[in-house]
Amino acid sequence: MALRSLRGHPVLLNFFNSQCPDCLDELPTLRHTARTYQAQGVIVLGVATGGDTIASARALALAGHLPYPVVADEHQDVAWHYNVGGWPISFFLDAQGHVRGQYIGPLDPQTVRDGLAQAGAMHCTRCGSVDQPTLGDSGTSGSSTTLNADQHFSPPRPAAFFSLRDQQGKAITPGTLRGKVVALTFISAVCKEQCPMVGQTLSLVRRDLGRDAGHLAIVAISVDPEQDSAQATRTFAAASGWHGADWHSLSAPRAVLKRVWAAYYIDVPPPPPIFKPGQSIVHLAELFLIDTRGRLRAYYHVPFLASRVAASVRALLAPTAGS
Numbered sequence: 001m002a003l004r005s006l007r008g009h010p011v012l013l014n015f016f017n018s019q020c021p022d023c024l025d026e027l028p029t030l031r032h033t034a035r036t037y038q039a040q041g042v043i044v045l046g047v048a049t050g051g052d053t054i055a056s057a058r059a060l061a062l063a064g065h066l067p068y069p070v071v072a073d074e075h076q077d078v079a080w081h082y083n084v085g086g087w088p089i090s091f092f093l094d095a096q097g098h099v100r101g102q103y104i105g106p107l108d109p110q111t112v113r114d115g116l117a118q119a120g121a122m123h124c125t126r127c128g129s130v131d132q133p134t135l136g137d138s139g140t141s142g143s144s145t146t147l148n149a150d151q152h153f154s155p156p157r158p159a160a161f162f163s164l165r166d167q168q169g170k171a172i173t174p175g176t177l178r179g180k181v182v183a184l185t186f187i188s189a190v191c192k193e194q195c196p197m198v199g200q201t202l203s204l205v206r207r208d209l210g211r212d213a214g215h216l217a218i219v220a221i222s223v224d225p226e227q228d229s230a231q232a233t234r235t236f237a238a239a240s241g242w243h244g245a246d247w248h249s250l251s252a253p254r255a256v257l258k259r260v261w262a263a264y265y266i267d268v269p270p271p272p273p274i275f276k277p278g279q280s281i282v283h284l285a286e287l288f289l290i291d292t293r294g295r296l297r298a299y300y301h302v303p304f305l306a307s308r309v310a311a312s313v314r315a316l317l318a319p320t321a322g323s
Helices: 021-025 027-036 054-063 075-079 110-116 195-215 228-241 256-261 306-317
Strands: 009-018 043-048 070-072 090-094 097-102 150-156 181-188 216-222 247-248 287-290 294-301
Touching: 009 075, 009 306, 021 027, 021 075, 027 043, 027 110, 043 054, 075 306, 090 110, 097 110, 181 195, 195 228, 216 256, 228 247, 247 294, 247 306, 256 287, 287 306, 294 306
Parallel strands: 009 043, 043 070, 181 216, 216 247
Antiparallel strands: 009 090, 090 097, 150 294, 181 287, 287 294
């Protein structure tokens, strides 16, 4: 589907991820919008991104009985063009295809009316306004030497030390990974919330890097050592699309991991008194980039966009990145 084929219709363009709780919460509003404003020519278009595939987008559309088209942004090219750094986020387009407003977060009926009125889809004397869009190049091209991150570590500082065993039993420290850019995250192999999104997006980062992918190491430190078994880790890696030897799933007894979590300011609650197998641990799945000299350089909130991370990895691999 080409967006230009919808010219003549106001469009509510909604970026979402099938694993995102807020995205799922707003589906009733989007269903209602598609049906209520059909007479005004409004088209709701869902864009599945953040690691979603055609299969996962189709599955959500069918399970959610969505009465509007859904497309899959598998390489996050469209999300990059719209400066999407998280989801859900919605854009309101007028009938000529111009973006007139944007809204970050789950939509509600009043926000939909505000946005559609701003896009000229309807007349509404009591409607407010939504934010003006910030589109175009997000400030970092594939060849730029500027980091594109939520936070920069300036000046760079040494990554906090850890020494943990990976899925092959190999001891991994920041020193053993020197010479590569390290994407360091804190996840659980049995988590059903943000962790699958992190795994899939990191796989997209490697895909975006192309020939530079061999210079990236993915390091995932467990936040749920009691459940992150070898089998669970293999299943998670396969579902995430992690292959080869350039990924390391690290774990240890909780007492050891607590020191590592604290060093990276990762808040992991204690396991519940009554624990159900497969129960997800509530935590923040953050992402850090460590440069080839073992220094912290960038930080991303989750969800994050693969193209932003890939651009930063390229920047860290550039000859001037050692400064």
